[in-house]
Amino acid sequence: MAGKVKIRAKLKKGVAVVKSLMSHPMETGNRKDKKTGKKIPEHFIEVVDCQHNGETVLTAHLGASVSKNPYLSFEFAGANKGDTVKISWVDNKGETGSGEAKIK
Amino acid sequence: MIEPKRRLFLKATLAGSTLAIAVGAGLLTPTQVLAAWPKDAFNAKSVDDAIKGAYGSSSAAESGDIEITAPQIAENGAVVPVTIRSSMSDVESISVMIEKNGRPLGAEFRFTPRAKPMVSTRLKVAKSSNVIAVVKAGGKLYSASKEVKVTIGGCGG
Numbered sequence: 001m002a003g004k005v006k007i008r009a010k011l012k013k014g015v016a017v018v019k020s021l022m023s024h025p026m027e028t029g030n031r032k033d034k035k036t037g038k039k040i041p042e043h044f045i046e047v048v049d050c051q052h053n054g055e056t057v058l059t060a061h062l063g064a065s066v067s068k069n070p071y072l073s074f075e076f077a078g079a080n081k082g083d084t085v086k087i088s089w090v091d092n093k094g095e096t097g098s099g100e101a102k103i104k
Numbered sequence: 105m106i107e108p109k110r111r112l113f114l115k116a117t118l119a120g121s122t123l124a125i126a127v128g129a130g131l132l133t134p135t136q137v138l139a140a141w142p143k144d145a146f147n148a149k150s151v152d153d154a155i156k157g158a159y160g161s162s163s164a165a166e167s168g169d170i171e172i173t174a175p176q177i178a179e180n181g182a183v184v185p186v187t188i189r190s191s192m193s194d195v196e197s198i199s200v201m202i203e204k205n206g207r208p209l210g211a212e213f214r215f216t217p218r219a220k221p222m223v224s225t226r227l228k229v230a231k232s233s234n235v236i237a238v239v240k241a242g243g244k245l246y247s248a249s250k251e252v253k254v255t256i257g258g259c260g261g
Contacts, residue, residue, distance in 0.1 A: 015220060028228070030206070046141045058219045063146040065202055065210040065228045067183045073224035074213075090134045 005099030009085045016052065016079035016103050020072050020087050023097070028064040044092055045070060051086040052079060079103055146209050151201050154209040155238055158199055159245055167192075170237050170248035178229060181254035186210075187224040192241040195221035203249075204233035229254050 006021045022045060029042035048060040048070075057076040072087075081103055088098035145157030152162040173187040188198055198221065199212035210227045221239070229235070232253040239246045 047137050049137070052218075057216050058223075059214040060223075061141050061146075061212040061214070063207065063209055063211060065205050065207065067226040067228055071185075071224070071226045073187075075220035075222060076216075076218045077220065078218050090137050092138070094134045094138065096134060 003095070003097030005087045005089070005097055007085055007087055007099050007101035009101050009103040011079060011081050011103050014079070015075050015077050016083070016085065017075050018050070018073060018085055018087075020050075020099070022048070022070045022072070022087075022089055024068070024070060024089075024091065026062075026064060026066055026068045026070060042092060045089045045097075046092050048072065048087060048089045050074060051084075051088075052076060053083050054086075142212065145199075145212065147207060148209060149207060151203055151208045151236055154201055154207075155199075155245070155247075158209065158212055159197070159238070159240055161245065164238050164245035164247035167239070167246035167248055170239055170246060172235060172237050172248055172250040174235050174250055174252050176251070177253045177255065179255055181229045181231070181256055183226050184229045184235075184252060184254075185224070185226050186235055187222065188237045188239075189222040190239050190241065190246075192221065192239060192246070194242040195239055196243075197240040198223055199238045200225075200227065201236045201238070202227060202229050202233050203236060205230050208236075 009016055009018045024045050027040050027043040031040045033040055044064040045062050049056055050058040058074050083103045084100055086100040090096050142158050145154050148154040148157050156162040169191045171189045178184040195215055197214050200210045201208040202210055213223045229252050234249045235252050236249045
């Protein structure tokens with residue numbers, strides 16, 4: 001399904017450790033289509049909003065140098081098991097995706 | 105020309121509820137969020153210009169309190185795992201640049217007080233290059249660098 005973010009969130013000594021994987025081609029605009037020889041236009045996630053129980057804890061600004069299917073791991077304090085982590089992204093075309101998971 | 109918000113709405117109804125999820129998640133409207141993306145920094149062609157674009161100044165002091173974990177030799181330049189950790193306090197932002205990429209700035213992360221000053225991601229490294237981490241902490245800029253050698257280039261060239 002386009003736009004889904006996979007998230008694994010675990011509590012380690014009071015700190016939530018989050019690992020996420022976004023599905024996205026992250027095209028730089030440099031790659032050429034092998035059939036047409038034309039450059040594939042830029043298409044990449046620009047902003048990622050990471051939330052804990054509805055409150056933003058981290059904002060990521062990405063560029064096309066981030067690998068295809070962006071992986072992002074981060075940590076934050078003040079979390080409890082069962083809390084919700086939600087990660088939403090917007091790309092340069094205005095397309096969006098998101099996912100959420102509970103902290104285990 | 106369809107007005108942008110209406111175009112997004114139409115796209116969203118076709119794409120399902122992803123727009124609703126984004127807005128509901130407090131992401132505001134995509135156009136507002138995209139306006140915050142530091143365009144000049146990401147389009148900069150040199151590390152100095154990228155730092156200036158992201159932080160307003162390019163003078164960053166080298167610091168031993170920034171740890172960059174990345175492979176010394178990357179087998180596949182398209183997917184190079186990079187982790188940056190800082191032991192400083194009051195970290196507001198961490199950005200990571202790949203010196204020899206056409207546009208060095210890979211990503212910039214903004215931390216709220218609760219977020220730990222570390223981040224891990226995967227980057228494209230076009231050719232053997234220094235990976236540079238810039239940390240803004242307590243209003244000042246610090247940097248560290250680590251060389252990553254690449255055997256197969258990372259930008260599809």
